Amino acid sequence: MMKTIINSSSYFSKIILACNMLTLIFLIIISTNHIAIKGQQESNNQTTNSTRLRIAVPVKDGFTEFADVRRDPTTGEPIFRGFTIDFFKAVINTAMPYTVLFDFIPYAMPNGTMNGTYDDMLRAVFSGDYDAAVGDISIRHYRTQWVDFSMAFSETGVSMLVPLRRAAGKRETSFLTRLPHGLIGAVVGVCFIAALFFWFWQRKTAHHQATDPGEKAAGHTRLVIVLCFLMLVVLTTCLGAILISLQIEPRQKPLIDHHINDFVRNGKNVGYQTGSFVRNMLTQRGFSESQLKSYSTVEQLLDLLSRGSDGGGIDAVIEETPYLKFFLTQHCNAYTLVPSAVMHADGFGFAFRKERLTDLVRDISIATLQVTNNEDQLRDIRDRTIGDLNSCREDLNSELDPVDWKASMWILIAGVIGVVALLLIFCPVYLGFTR
Known part of the structure; x- marks a missing residue:
């Protein structure tokens, strides 16, 4: 009996000892984590606060x-x-x-x-x-x-900026002088042929106004007049489209429209901002040291672009897009970006x-x-x-080649008055309103 009690006591002692060991291990783990978390918090506080x-x-x-x-x-x-x-x-x-x-x-x-x-x-x-x-x-x-x-x-990317092709001189000209010669010739030709036709039919129908053949001839004349008016509408539409294209065209044609590799092959000079990583990028693309010109200020960049490669300047500038867009906000109407020349940057x-x-x-x-x-x-x-670095898009047509719109409008007004006067004189006869 005594032996059984001793064995039971020994058994419970081992259980108690095991529980104590587990408790001690648990406390050690909690204390270690608390110290680590507190140390990390202190480290973060020191970095961000103190x-x-x-x-x-x-x-x-x-x-x-x-x-x-x-x-x-x-x-x-x-x-x-x-x-x-x-x-x-x-x-x-x-x-x-x-x-x-x-x-x-x-x-x-x-x-x-x-x-x-x-x-x-x-x-x-x-x-x-x-x-x-x-x-x-x-x-x-x-x-x-x-x-x-x-x-x-x-914004990301490296772009190329080049001068725009501008019309020589600054004197104002009428938009009529800028129209394609083919269109002017077509208008003059149609008017001349129509005048001959009307003159011919007027002479032919003058002796038959009271007869049936005369009425038939007048019907032919009306048909020709309608066709002439339709042709006038077509020519007017073409004229409007051409005038719009004449205004936009100078903004869409850069002075130099080449790929970057063409600059390397042709020995043309390009510019980059002093201290920029773009210099290494250009040398990796095959540019020689003599082709690379650096600038620090906008004034230096303008001077290099104005002289061109032949004058010891540059024909294009290659730099990160934000810089070039900022430059364009001040010189939007003289330079443009070449979309095909965009390179990667982060x-x-x-x-x-x-x-x-x-x-x-x-x-x-x-x-x-x-x-x-x-x-x-x-x-x-x-x-x-x-x-706004994209403001250049809104001002594309703000300073186009000067056009004497005042003189052009007077020419148009005079032409319209002349046409109306002729219609008032001749149309009643041609359309059969008078006898």
Whole structure:
């Protein structure tokens, strides 16, 4: 009996010991997870709240509407503005689920000029000199070895811009002088033949007005008049279509309508923006160093385009589409984009130190998508920085070749009055209203 009690006691002791071991293991697991979660929260709080991000901003001479760094004339402190700067502020201040502290720092040398290229700036982020870079920074595959990019927030693509073919001289001309000679000849010929026909039938029917054959001849005359009026309607329709085509035609014919490969074969010069990745893209497409001309400002670009390859300038500029569309908003009636020359590019994005701010990059990408989908907010940012980049389409006919419409309208009015007068004089006779 005593042995049975001892064995039972030993059995319950083992059960209690096993339960204690399981409880201890459970407590250890909970404590470990609590410590890990707390450490992760502290780490996230330190990244997004207490630690201020050092953000590099490019310093540019041209196209400062996208990113600009100026000095306050009173305090000397840098002022950061532009489309990409305002867009980043909107993402951080209105779309992020938590507070992100940051300081913009000009990526510049002591004299205020850019401290290298955009690639140099991204390498500085990679080396830890900065935590991020904000500006008109293009997302390129080779740059992902240095930084992590957020979602793109601009239009993508690389395009080619060329001058338009313009009419020589600026003097005003009547639209009648711009009509095809064939149409003018057809109108004159039809009028001449109709006049001969009417004259012939008038002479023929003059001696038979009271007889049946005379009535038959008058019926033939009416038929001819109806046919002439139908021909007049057709000619008027053709005239309207031709006038519209004359107005649109100068906008549809670029001065140089070639593929990019034709520029390579013909040795023509092309331009690119200083510091842009497009230079490497062009050299890979076969352009020689002598064919590539760089520019920093809009004024330099206009000078290169005005001189052409023969004058040491360029015949086309190849650059990211947002820059060229912004250029067209100011010079819409002298240049145009070549649709067949569009090449791939991924647009602008924010760059962050690689593998250090992964969660932040993810959250900023989500916030970027939220801002881009808010049309009112995005329109407000564009209106105060770069404007509507598609406005050139609305102004295609704003400055066409000058036409003296006043003189042309007087010619038309005089012609209409003359035709009506002739009809009033001759139609009663031809149509049988008088005897």
